[in-house]
Amino acid sequence: MARNQNPLISIVLPVFNEEEGIRHTIEILESYVASQPEDYELIFVDDGCVDRSAAIIQEAEQQYNNIRLVQFSRNFGHQLAITAGIRYASGDAVVVMDADLQDPPSVIPAMVKKWHEGYDVVYGKRLQRDGESWFKKASASAFYRILHKFANIDIPLDTGDFRLMDRQVVKVLSKMDEPDPFVRGMVSWVGFKQTAVEYERDERTAGTTKYPLSKMLHLSMNGITSFSDVPLKLVNVAGFIMIAIGVIYGFISLFTGFATLQFAIFSMFELFGISALMLGIVSAYLYRIFETSRERPLYVVAKTSGFERHQSEVKHINTM
Missing domain, CATH: 3.90.550.10 (Spore Coat Polysaccharide Biosynthesis Protein SpsA; Chain A)
Known part of the structure; x- marks a missing residue:
């Protein structure tokens, strides 16, 4: 041109x-x-x-x-x-x-x-x-x-x-x-x-x-x-991992009787940490929508x- x-x-x-x-x-x-x-x-x-x-x-x-x-x-x-x-x-x-x-x-x-x-x-x-x-x-x-x-x-x-x-x-x-x-x-x-x-x-x-x-x-x-939806896809992956961990832990506890208090506390903190991270990622995307919806200058x-x-x-x- x-x-x-x-x-x-x-x-x-x-x-x-x-x-x-x-x-x-x-x-x-x-x-x-x-x-x-x-x-x-x-x-x-x-x-x-x-x-x-x-x-x-x-x-x-x-x-x-x-x-x-x-x-x-x-x-x-x-x-x-x-x-x-x-x-x-x-x-x-x-x-x-x-x-x-x-x-x-x-x-x-x-x-x-x-x-x-x-x-x-x-x-x-x-x-x-x-x-x-x-x-x-x-x-x-x-x-x-x-x-x-x-x-x-x-x-x-x-x-x-x-x-x-x-x-x-x-x-x-x-x-x-x-x-x-x-x-x-x-x-x-x-x-x-x-x-x-x-x-x-x-x-x-x-x-x-x-x-x-x-x-x-x-x-x-x-x-x-x-410019990326990969974090949202990772949230889905993390959700499946959490479900898998819960199922595996349930089977282990059911068939072996292995269920110590320390392991239960560790699992609880891990699951809560992953959940908080997932919520934070989703919230970042929602906040962008909220910012746009206010229509401020x-x-x-x-x-x-x-x-x-x-x-x-x-x-x-x-x-x-």
């Missing part, structure tokens, strides 16, 4: 308490876009920051006319910040990346090149993750492989949210009102022509990670319950800035 030879590329950056490094991020990105042939807009989504991140971005708006800011009324989460950002983006293509610059802007030209070749989605595939603990690397690797094995769609290994998406892909994603989205899975689900660009992830330049173990586990559960935007200036510029150009 032929692409616009003078396109507008939107870069969406979720931001949560990045005061220590956000000014450096803006300077690096502005230096990058100034050297590119395409036009760029930078859309920062303030995901309920309680530091000066939003104020620093607003200061930068006075210096650069391609900066836009979307401010949530509170913290709604990284995935919903991405969702809001792509909905506000007006580019022919949209790049999603984190504001800590671990995903380097130097990879974007390769993505744009693939886009011009006709690919609708170009995702970054990590070859190396600098500056992260062995546990973070091991747990992330295990998650991607478990999800890849269990998911009912092909979610590429070792890929995060760093990717370029064509406007038609963004239009489809903008219509998907999932209350707890797993964006990288949704992008795989919509299809279109997709390919990878390999890169080495850099070490965070400032601040601390905003994805501790608890959030990683939550994201993992979202990914699995959104996915997020609340307190205010935006930078978009009015952009619209006036477009209107001025159209009237010339």
Whole structure:
């Protein structure tokens, strides 16, 4: 498919308490876009920051006319910040990346090149993750492989949210009102022509990670319950195992008289533990249904800035 030879590329950056490094991020990105042939807009989504991140971005708006800011009324989460950002983006293509610059802007030209070749989605595939603990690397690797094995769609290994998406892909994603989205899975689900660009992830330049173990586990559960029914099938398997254990234990007790108190207590705890695990898995799926049924807004935007200036510029150009 032929692409616009003078396109507008939107870069969406979720931001949560990045005061220590956000000014450096803006300077690096502005230096990058100034050297590119395409036009760029930078859309920062303030995901309920309680530091000066939003104020620093607003200061930068006075210096650069391609900066836009979307401010949530509170913290709604990284995935919903991405969702809001792509909905506000007006580019022919949209790049999603984190504001800590671990995903380097130097990879974007390769993505744009693939886009011009006709690919609708170009995702970054990590070859190396600098500056992260062995546990973070091991747990992330295990998650991607478990999800890849269990998911009912092909979610590429070792890929995060760093990717370029064509406007038609963004239009489809903008219509998907999932209350707890797993964006990288949704992008795989919509299809279109997709390919990878390999890169080495850099070490965070400032601040601390905003994805501790608890959030990683939550994201993992979202990914699995959104795109796989294997846990529900495992519940059935576990149920049959519990029944089999009960029958076998009953026959052993009946014909051998082997029925000690310790074994009975052990069996009881095992069965209760498996039952609780099964109930937890089913509850995770039911909660997703409950969240959807409430029909609340996915997020609340307190205010935006930078978009009015952009619209006036477009209107001025159209009237010339």
